[in-house]
């Protein structure tokens with residue numbers, strides 16, 4: 590699955606993709622800020638997340654738990670994020686994919702392209718650019734892989750919670766919109782000023798940001814760094830101030846293997862750098878799972894929190910706050926994939 594971009598040139602709309610409901614407690618106390626991921630399970634009965642009996646129930650609960658964990662970082666925001674969920678994905682390599690819809694028109698160049706999920710978290714439900722539609726999509730592959738929704742891992746089972754948190758992080762904006770060829774997904778010529786996501790503001794090489802003050806990408810440096818390989822010297826980096834602070838003052842390596850990997854390159858932390866050695870702990874936003882099967886990374890790291898701050902969530906909590914007051918009710922175009930770890 591690749592990084593699909595449909596473009597409506599006149600309106601400068603971009604279609605990207607990714608999705609949840611709650612209700613306020615009927616108490617005299619002020620409503621607590623809350624982000625709720627409301628998942629709309631679209632599978633046919635007996636399929637995917639709507640598998641029969643306890644299997645389907647557990648899968649839905651596992652995804653809900655992941656949404657609640659991520660929402661715990663967003664206690665200073667209030668929004669209900671509606672995600673369409675399809676558990677009928679198939680294929681040998683893709684575990685799951687997710688993304689935000691981008692349904693708002695973008696009128697100017699700049700770091701102004703915001704997915705509907707991000708727009709609603711930052712601006713509240715009233716800011717929804719397309720209230721009649723879901724805010725994003727989650728796709729899941731139950732056909733080729735076995736999943737453990739909770740903690741009772743059997744041999745060969747993958748960690749549903751870890752992968753779900755990973756995918757939802759893409760939906761909230763952990764995603765570059767820079768195409769392999771340097772295009773923005775809008776109709777502007779490659780290398781010309783155009784519109785980008787906030788994430789792209791901080792996509793850099795070792796000499797600095799790759800998009801200048803006119804919002805034009807330095808294509809020569811992009812062409813080198815986007816396939817620059819592992820580590821902080823030749824590959825892509827994320828140089829947002831909060832992420833750098835969390836990384837000991839250093840820009841954060843982004844996944845940029847020598848061969849571009851659509852849906853993975855540029856929009857993940859560098860799996861080849863954050864590989865569990867040399868003090869570089871495995872990360873939730875590595876492009877593939879940390880383990881071939883079994884319990885995977887389940888914690889959003891300080892670096893990842895820093896990136897969320899840099900892309901606009903300035904009031905995000907450093908750690909998730911427990912004690913949600915609201916219920917999550919079980920009730921696009923997916924672009925970012927998580928891949929199976931090489932065995």
Ligand SMILES: [Zn+2]
Pocket residue numbers: 755756759857875876925926927
């Ligand atoms: Zn991913």
